[in-house]
Amino acid sequence: MTKKTEILIYGMSDFAKLMRTYLDRVELQKVVAYVADQNFIKQSNSFDTLPLVPFEEVEVLYPPKSYSMLVAVGYSNMRARQFMFDKAKKKNYNLINYVSPAAIVDESVKIGENNIIFQGTVIEPNVVIKDNNIIWSSVNVSHDVEIGSHSFLASQSLIGGCTKIGNGCFLGFNSTCSQNLSIGEESLIGANALVLKDTMSFSKNIGSPSKVVGFHQKEGICVR
Known part of the structure; x- marks a missing residue:
């Protein structure tokens, strides 16, 4: 009998609970515990009916050779997503991907680690997706796009062909990035924005067509 892959979720939020629901639906996978930094654990040693384990000692209780991990943290603080991913990597866990069976991902697409791709998303040929990205439902990623690491693409965002998305970017609901663009690292693209030219790193871009309204x-x- 094939053994199930036992998974730890690094995160303690509604999004982490959602990922448990999806991961447990995959055949031969089972979430066995949640993980959080010690300073976020107050009194209870459980979360969502499962054990809640301090990150500082997780490798003792759940060794990396026996358990995989998913870093499940949302977009409220984008740099925190990278910070937690890097900490998990240092403990040598296998960081899994979740790709919804209701997503359409071309067989040529290259995907790194700890990526989450939700239902209704379409990813066309020759796309590269690096590490630790969340691609929410009904996103369209056109051909030959490169998505860096640690980014968040909100529902119904669209990326035109041959565009490059830098690390740590946030694309809001219904935003559109035209083809052949370079979206600088940590760019914020507002909801319903239409991006027709390259963006500067750390810039906030809103409107249709989009304009730079600040930096972060x-x-x-x-x-x-």
């Missing part, structure tokens, strides 16, 4: 190099992208 010091604090990073924080979405409330």
Whole structure:
């Protein structure tokens, strides 16, 4: 009998609970515990009916050779997503991907680690998706796009062909990035924005067509 892959979810939020629901629906997978940094664990040692384990000691209780991990943290603080991913990597866990069976992902697409791709998304040929990205439902990623690491693509966003998305970007609901663009690292693209030219790193871009309305190099992208 084939053994199930036992998974730890690094995160303690509604999004982490959602990912448990999806992961447990995959045959031969089972979420066995949640993980959080010690300073976020107050009194209870459980979350969503499962054990809640301090990250600082997780490798003792759930060794990396026996368990895989998914870092499941949303977009409210984008730099926190990278920070947690890097910490998990340092503990040598296998960081899994979740790709919805209701997503259409061309067989030529190259996908790194700890990526989450939700239902209704279409990813065309020759796309490269690096590490730790969340691609929400009904996103359209056109051919020959490169998506860096640690980015968040909200529902119904569209990326035109041959565009490059830098690390740590946030694309809002119904936003559109035209073809052959370079979206600078940690760019924020607002909801319903239409991006027709390259964006500067750490810039906030809103409107149709989009305009730069600010920068966030010091604090990073924080979405409330």
